[in-house]
Amino acid sequence: MIEFKEAAVVAPDSGVPILEPTTLTLTEDRISIIGANGSGKSTLARLINGLVLPVTGSVEVDGLDTQKNGAQVRRKVGYLFTDPSAQLIMPTGVEDVALSLRRVIKNRKEREEAAMAALKEIGLAAKADVSVNALSGGQRQLLALAGVLACTPEIVVADEPTTLLDLRWRAHVGALLRSLPLQVIEVTHDLDSAARAERTLVVDLGRVVFDGDPKEAVGIYRDLMFGRATQGATA
Numbered sequence: 001m002i003e004f005k006e007a008a009v010v011a012p013d014s015g016v017p018i019l020e021p022t023t024l025t026l027t028e029d030r031i032s033i034i035g036a037n038g039s040g041k042s043t044l045a046r047l048i049n050g051l052v053l054p055v056t057g058s059v060e061v062d063g064l065d066t067q068k069n070g071a072q073v074r075r076k077v078g079y080l081f082t083d084p085s086a087q088l089i090m091p092t093g094v095e096d097v098a099l100s101l102r103r104v105i106k107n108r109k110e111r112e113e114a115a116m117a118a119l120k121e122i123g124l125a126a127k128a129d130v131s132v133n134a135l136s137g138g139q140r141q142l143l144a145l146a147g148v149l150a151c152t153p154e155i156v157v158a159d160e161p162t163t164l165l166d167l168r169w170r171a172h173v174g175a176l177l178r179s180l181p182l183q184v185i186e187v188t189h190d191l192d193s194a195a196r197a198e199r200t201l202v203v204d205l206g207r208v209v210f211d212g213d214p215k216e217a218v219g220i221y222r223d224l225m226f227g228r229a230t231q232g233a234t235a
């Protein structure tokens with residue numbers, strides 16, 4: 001269970017509020033987060049695994065405070081970035097997934113075997129020894145996901161995981177995320193994908209302005225966007 005208690009974030013340099021005090025209990029297996037560029041979605045998502053820490057209030061995952069128990073929280077919460085380059089470090093796929101496992105499996109041979117198993121599971125076994133740079137964008141995102149899943153998280157937070165992908169890869173990665181027997185929280189600009197969740201949060205100007213039915217959420221987001229576009233056009 002993920003619990004935000006009045007969690008607020010400000011910009012480290014300026015102190016400008018990025019996320020207003022936010023209280024949420026997130027228990028559903030499929031949650032989507034939508035909102036305009038710069039509204040605070042990634043900040044909200046990053047609070048869940050302690051990549052961002054609240055300046056006031058707290059965020060807990062199964063009772064573990066992200067501030068005090070960061071390492072334990074990150075073992076529970078895997079984080080998938082929009083751009084897989086942000087998390088792929090090693091020259092080849094198998095080395096990269098093995099690196100993700102360095103804290104989980106100490107024995108090198110066992111680690112490589114587990115990395116290969118994770119690549120096989122996701123359909124990338126044939127690319128295990130290929131240079132990461134030679135993979136397509138879709139394959140790189142799959143590889144990043146393999147690295148996350150190899151560590152057997154209980155929750156996956158995916159921050160616009162399909163934004164950089166073509167339609168085919170978008171469908172593939174989206175379907176994979178939906179098939180995971182885990183809690184999946186997805187930040188997305190893909191409103192069809194957002195609407196498939198059980199619960200959707202709409203973020204606007206650093207606040208969760210709607211929390212509930214996905215289809216209703218998408219309607220509210222569209223109203224926010226078109227209202228703003230109209231105001232902008234007439235200003």
Ligand SMILES: Nc1ncnc2c1ncn2[C@@H]1O[C@H](COP(=O)(O)OP(=O)(O)OP(=O)(O)O)[C@@H](O)[C@H]1O
Pocket residue numbers: 011012013018035036037038039040041042043044
């Ligand atoms: N470390 C930081 N220092 C200063 N400002 C920040 C920092 N992190 C985020 N911001 C600002 O906070 C606001 C919210 O950022 P955030 O990345 O959470 O938005 P977002 O909704 O995920 O946007 P996008 O859809 O464009 O990815 C933006 O205006 C951003 O510039």
